[in-house]
Amino acid sequence: xxxxxxxxxxxxxxxxxxxxxxxxxxxxxxxxxxxxxxxxxxxxxxxxxxxxxxxxxxxxxxxxxxxxxxxxxxxxxxxxxxxxxxxxxxxxxxxxxxxxxxxxxxxxxxxxxxxxxxxxxxxxxxxxxxxxxxxxxxxxxxxxxxxxxxxxxxxxxxxxxxxxxxxxx
Numbered sequence: 181x182x183x184x185x186x187x188x189x190x191x192x193x194x195x196x197x198x199x200x201x202x203x204x205x206x207x208x209x210x211x212x213x214x215x216x217x218x219x220x221x222x223x224x225x226x227x228x229x230x231x232x233x234x235x236x237x238x239x240x241x242x243x244x245x246x247x248x249x250x251x252x253x254x255x256x257x258x259x260x261x262x263x264x265x266x267x268x269x270x271x272x273x274x275x276x277x278x279x280x281x282x283x284x285x286x287x288x289x290x291x292x293x294x295x296x297x298x299x300x301x302x303x304x305x306x307x308x309x310x311x312x313x314x315x316x317x318x319x320x321x322x323x324x325x326x327x328x329x330x331x332x333x334x335x336x337x338x339x340x341x342x343x344x345x346x347x348x349x
Contacts, residue, residue, distance in 0.1 A: 286346035290317045
């Protein structure tokens, strides 16, 4: 009888040791997952902070480009003002970008457009979108060049706002 109790006790102790080992292993896995989530969360917060600072820069650029390109006065000039106003000539510059066989043209002063190959675009039934980097005198912005398949028009959007309109061939 003592041998049977000893054998049962031995089996129960081995089972408890196995359960303890399994529990410790699972706890270590959960700790690793928690650390991984903490690291991912920190990276996400950094990206979110960068995006919000880029968003602020983009908003400032949109506001400054609105100010720069809206210099027209709503008040008509009088004859004396016309004669004393300096004669300035505005030469429009074209910003062009070639993607595939298409040449996109925008008539805006001081604009440079580059295809952003680090991001991917998307194609829909009515349009094709290309990621671009738009450089203005005041800022560098990440945007989307949208090609309208219904006509030869295209436009550049930054944060859901259309900033520039152009054509393509």
